[in-house]
Amino acid sequence: MEHNIYMYKIVIHLSKPDKEEKTTKLIWVKESDGIFSVKSAYDSIVETDLEFDESNFNLVWKVWAPSNASALGWRVFLDRIQTKMNLVRRNIPISSCACPWCGIAEETTSHLLFVCPFAWCVWSLILRWLGIFFVLPGESMDHFKQFVNCWSLATKSGLATIWLATVWHLWHGRNAVIFREENLESVGIFEAVKLKSWSWIKACNKNCPHSLSEWFNEPLACLGDM
Known part of the structure; x- marks a missing residue:
């Protein structure tokens, strides 16, 4: 359950594909270049976890x-x-x-x-x-x-x-x-x-x-x- 919650927190930072584009790709919105990084994923989890102290x-x-x-x-x-x-x-x-x-x-x-x-x-x-x-x-x-x-x-x-x-x-x-x-x-x-x-x-x-x-x-x- 906990792992599922963390995965959800990561997924919400993936942008939806542009309908006008012919190919589907995922963009990591927490990085300016759109490329996923472990550090930004960790920071995202911490930012959205209200119980984290x-x-x-x-x-x-x-x-x-x-x-x-x-x-x-x-x-x-x-x-x-x-x-x-x-x-x-x-x-x-x-x-x-x-x-x-x-x-x-x-x-x-x-x-x-x-x-x-x-x-x-x-x-x-x-x-x-x-x-x-x-x-x-x-x-x-x-x-x-x-x-x-x-x-x-x-x-x-x-x-x-x-x-x-x-x-x-x-x-x-x-x-x-x-x-x-x-x-x-x-x-x-x-x-x-x-x-x-x-x-x-x-x-x-x-x-x-x-x-x-x-x-x-x-x-x-x-x-x-x-």
């Missing part, structure tokens, strides 16, 4: 995290991770489309990482750890944007790192449940997120003076010093 994409690549974590966040924004429903859309046979966490709803990106009661519990623990209480949206970009702006004194890079670490452990935890039949609890993922985010920040930000104990107890205070 360049700031989110830029920030997810500037966080204190390894590139494979940023790549995962980028694919989550684009709904390109291999959830069961995304595999079904590619005509890949799946025995069950049920979410591995709750076993009830279909496994979409939004449900698996943000809406499922299991994921919601993990995010609630994260917010409680940060000392912040509000309801997060169910769509990836809105969820990310609200999360990284939840406290003005903390750096967005630090909060984005925590967000990525949470998405990272929910996704890889999901894989552990499906492929290794592990039994995971929300508290265990929460504790793993705290450790993972601290290790990423310490590795990527040499100006971080805080210990693991300080990070566990006062994460926002630590972020405020960076």
